[in-house]
Amino acid sequence: MFFAQSCAVCNAETESGVFCPVCRRSELLLEAMPGLLNLDGAVMGYKYSGALKEMLHKLKFEGESKFLQPLAEEAVFLAQAYSESCFDMVVSVPTDAARRRQRGFDIPESIFAGALAVKGVWQPQVLTRIKATAPQYGLAPDKRRSNVLGCFEVRGSVSGAKILLVDDILTTGATLDEAAKTLKQAGAKSVYALTLCGSLENFKK
Ligand SMILES: [Zn+2]
Numbered sequence: 033m034f035f036a037q038s039c040a041v042c043n044a045e046t047e048s049g050v051f052c053p054v055c056r057r058s059e060l061l062l063e064a065m066p067g068l069l070n071l072d073g074a075v076m077g078y079k080y081s082g083a084l085k086e087m088l089h090k091l092k093f094e095g096e097s098k099f100l101q102p103l104a105e106e107a108v109f110l111a112q113a114y115s116e117s118c119f120d121m122v123v124s125v126p127t128d129a130a131r132r133r134q135r136g137f138d139i140p141e142s143i144f145a146g147a148l149a150v151k152g153v154w155q156p157q158v159l160t161r162i163k164a165t166a167p168q169y170g171l172a173p174d175k176r177r178s179n180v181l182g183c184f185e186v187r188g189s190v191s192g193a194k195i196l197l198v199d200d201i202l203t204t205g206a207t208l209d210e211a212a213k214t215l216k217q218a219g220a221k222s223v224y225a226l227t228l229c230g231s232l233e234n235f236k237k
Contacts, residue, residue, distance in 0.1 A: 039051050039055050040055075040087070041058075041059065048108075049109065050083060050103060050105070056109065059078050060078060061076050061077060061078055062075060063076050063232060068209040070213040070223065071205065071208055071209050072222045072223055073224050073225070074224065074227065074230075075225070076202050076227050076229060077110040077227060078110075078228060080201055080203075080229040080231040081231075085229075087099040088103075091103075095135050097136070100143065103143050103200075104142065104143050107143050107146070107228060108146060110147065110228065111144070111147035119153055119195060119224075120194050120195065121153050121158065122144070122154050122156075122195070122198060123158045123159050123196070123197055123211075124138070124140040124141040124144060125197060126161050127139060129164075140199045148196075153196075157187065158186060158187060158215075159211055159214065160184065160187055161185075162185045165183050173204045173206075177209075180206055180207050184211050185214065186214055186218035190218050190219055191219035193219075194220075195215055195220050195223045195224070196223075196225070197211055197226070200227065201228065201230060202227040203231055211223075
């Protein structure tokens with residue numbers, strides 16, 4: 033069970049977010065992964081496990097929008113931790129239009145809007161989906177790249193821009209890498225990613 037302002041791990045009272053300050057430290061991953069084919073680098077905020085994983089599942093599959101607020105508050109902590117870097121543009125990975133309509137919200141955009149909108153570079157609409165894709169979680173890692181091939185399009189100018197891409201989860205990085213490829217083909221100078229959470233399982237050999 034989750035309570036509005038209590039830590040999802042130890043149940044202590046919290047002022048905001050998903051975790052209390054103590055659990056936030058233990059859940060923080062802040063793991064940098066090497067660049068993929070097109071992505072120059074990525075940082076995954078929290079471990080994709082336990083309470084956070086459960087909240088994201090309820091958001092995605094049961095449309096429980098009450099979890100947007102605490103997750104967005106966690107994104108504020110992450111954006112602070114990431115503030116040394118300077119970007120021309122922050123773009124969120126768009127959800128498939130049909131899925132967005134069904135849920136009534138776009139998870140990456142909703143989670144990061146409050147944290148990054150203030151910086152004046154927030155342009156979540158620059159990247160759009162032009163093709164419906166099967167959900168990545170149901171596919172084997174080697175099928176994920178072909179599933180998202182050609183699914184994005186850039187609207188507006190990204191010429192010469194250093195871009196930060198934000199998303200909720202990084203698992204294999206295939207979607208983020210395809211988004212980075214599309215942005216670079218449209219003239220972006222570099223593309224980095226920040227995700228609310230991630231799992232390193234797919235990178236361990
Ligand atoms: Zn706690």
